[in-house]
Amino acid sequence: MTRRMLGRLANPQLLALVGVLLINWLLFPSFFRVTWQDGRLFGSVIDVLNRGAPVAILSIGMVGVIATKGVDLSVGAVMAVAGAVAASLVVAGYPAPVAVIAALLVGLLCGLWNGFLVAVLDIQPIVATLVLMVAGRGIAQLITQGFIVTFNDPLLIFIGTGSFLGLPMATVIALVLLVLVTLLVRKTAIGLFIEAVGVNRAAASLAGIRSRMLLILVYALSGLCAAIAGIIVAGDIRGADANNAGLWLELDAILAVVIGGTSLLGGRFSVPLAVVGALIIQAMNTGILVSGFPPEFNLIVKAGMIILILLIQSPLATRIAPRRPQRARIGVQRTAK
Amino acid sequence: MSIITKLALAAGLATALSSGALAQDISGKVVGFSQIGSESGWRAAETSVTKQQAEERGVDLKFADAQQKQENQIKAIRGFIAQGVDAILVAPVVATGWDDVLQEAKEAEIPVVLLDRGVEAPEDLYLTSVASDQVKEGRVAGQWLVDNVGSEDCKVVELQGTVGSSPAINRKKGFEEAIAGHDNITIARSQTGDFTRSKGKEVMEGFIKAENGGADICAVYAHNDDMAVGAIQAIKDAGLKPGTDIKVVSIDGVPDIFQAIAAGEANATVELTPNMAGPAFDALAAYWADGTEPEKFIITESKLYTAADDPEGEYERRKGLGY
Known part of the structure; x- marks a missing residue:
């Protein structure tokens, strides 16, 4: 039992995360120093958890979509829309809970729209979600009329920058979502259904899975997650920046899912490992910030690290240095846990 | 002239x-x-x-x-x-x-x-x-810092614009020109905040951790006001006083920075x-x-605004312009 647990922990994603954190520690010796300040934890590791939360939340939604052989390019734009809705409503005088719920509903609606295009109209996911990726930012700009809508609402600011039990609120929200979604897909049959649809939608339908409903569900979840991330990002800077909120984060979310070992071809997926992927990306970002590299190197360092991490996970690396020799020997293909 | x-x-x-x-x-x-x-x-x-x-x-x-x-x-x-x-x-x-x-x-x-x-x-x-003149904008910001720290040692952290963009290159160059020859002022850290509030805040958080919880930082120079606004929030989250513990100087002159100057949380901005x-x-x-025939290149003024220049009034004048 213990050995199996240890075996589970020794997967390449967690090793990569530990590796990146160790590199950060070598570059910046007080990387792991955490202090207690103003009723919250304070330190670089906390920054990784806090700043990584939006992409982690996006990747929780994205992993289900990618497991169905789809992709959701619109999440960055949906973040901007949700932030714009929440900010505009509180500025217009609506109570904050109403603004938050409205923003979440708008995100859900965006997800349902994507799901409708993909599942009902059978448009390829990359094209279907590209529509909202482009239009969404325009919608957000329309809502904010091109301004950065700033607000002083305590609830929205709490969601973005508050803390719960010393942990940043964004981290707590990501953690709760992680647990809920993991339970949803692993303690019910939904996870298996998603994998079945991702491997072969026609076969899954013939086997009695309502694949259309399932697709709409995963895109709706992705939209909802994007809205949550959007509210957090807006609360963080006390303003909705339609031009920049969530810009390119869809790519970070897809990368996090891929680093987490989920195949873009659908099927096998893991929600916790996607979150680990998001943390790896953020650990690199934070590491670059505290290490003092010139900014010209940011993207090169990131790209180099990511290639390395993907290489470690590749079938080639598994052949050269088998991670689980007993399985490799008897030729059992790794399947979903 | x-x-x-x-x-x-x-x-x-x-x-x-x-x-x-x-x-x-x-x-x-x-x-x-x-x-x-x-x-x-x-x-x-x-x-x-x-x-x-x-x-x-x-x-x-x-x-x-x-x-x-x-x-x-x-x-x-x-x-x-x-x-x-x-x-x-x-x-x-x-x-x-x-x-x-x-x-x-x-x-x-x-x-x-x-x-x-x-x-x-x-x-x-x-x-x-x-x-x-973007180089001049950087120079005016740098000059303000030179005039305001006197002979004290001052470690500056810089929030650059998007890497490779001409305002980022030129505003960096101008600032460095202004502080050249003043050995007490050094740029301790320099990173890109992509001209956005959220990145400005994130990068500043990193700088504060890296520089002894912010105690070693004397001033932050941001290539635009939006990054400065983000940095101000990061400084506040770290339990420090922006404008006092860490001086804040930036470029552009958008309405929100005038609000910050009025509140004493930012020190100076150079107007574009x-x-x-x-x-x-x-x-x-x-x-x-x-x-x-006018000159072929007319250079606009890069005016410096501080708390002495009626920041509330400047905010009121600008907020309706569409910034």
Whole structure:
């Protein structure tokens, strides 16, 4: 039992995360120093958890979509829309809970729209979600009329920058979502259904899975997650920046899912490992910030690290240095846990 | 010679030559304005200030929004030429590809003034260009810091704009020029915040951790105000006082930074004026009055604003401009 647990922990994603954190520690010796300040934890590791939360939340939604052989390019734009809705409503005088719920509903609606295009109209996911990726930012700009809508609402600011039990609120929200979604897909049959649809939608339908409903569900979840991330990002800077909120984060979310070992071809997926992927990306970002590299190197360092991490996970690396020799020997293909 | 004295001289000369009549009176003239689009708050402010300036002078401004496309700008300029306007203002979206359409304007004897960006075309194809000097903006910010820290040791952290963009390169260069020779001021850390609030905040958080919880940082220099606003929040989250514990100096002069200055949370900003049209109209007025050829490159003023410059008033004046 213990050995199996240890075996589970020794997967390449967690090793990569530990590796990146160790590199950060070598570059910046007080990387792991955490202090207690103003009723919250304070330190670089906390920054990784806090700043990584939006992409982690996006990747929780994205992993289900990618497991169905789809992709959701619109999440960055949906973040901007949700932030714009929440900010505009509180500025217009609506109570904050109403603004938050409205923003979440708008995100859900965006997800349902994507799901409708993909599942009902059978448009390829990359094209279907590209529509909202482009239009969404325009919608957000329309809502904010091109301004950065700033607000002083305590609830929205709490969601973005508050803390719960010393942990940043964004981290707590990501953690709760992680647990809920993991339970949803692993303690019910939904996870298996998603994998079945991702491997072969026609076969899954013939086997009695309502694949259309399932697709709409995963895109709706992705939209909802994007809205949550959007509210957090807006609360963080006390303003909705339609031009920049969530810009390119869809790519970070897809990368996090891929680093987490989920195949873009659908099927096998893991929600916790996607979150680990998001943390790896953020650990690199934070590491670059505290290490003092010139900014010209940011993207090169990131790209180099990511290639390395993907290489470690590749079938080639598994052949050269088998991670689980007993399985490799008897030729059992790794399947979903 | 500063731009103000240049303009004053030009205006004075023009008045002297134009037999007592007001040389600046250009009311009734029709001017076409091809704007890039409204990609940033500053751009929107430039559009509204240009319209204001035209109205003040009684100029009939024909406005065309190119939505970031050069082909739309060329179409708009051809349209202005066909309508026979008296002058054309262009904020060019890219630097190349203007020779033909500028030649057409020249043949129609319509003076063209470039606003805030230059083009790669023969200089005789346009009357003048009005732009800010980004290196100077950095220099003014750096000079403010030099004047304000005296001989104390001062570790500065820098929030750069988007890597490789010309404002980031030039504003960095100007700041470094200003602090050169003042060995007590050093740039301890420099990272890109992509000109956005959220990245500015994130990068500043990292800097604070890396510099002994922020205790070692004396000042933050941000290449734009938005990053400074983000940095101010990061400083507050770390339990420090922005403006006091860590000085904040940035560039652009957007309304929100004036609020921060009024609250004592930011110290200074260098204005990138959205009023590019004012000097352009002045140059046109002199040109129409007696054919005075203006300088080929008119540099706008990079004015420094601090708490002494009525930040509340500046905020009120700017908030309606579309920033």
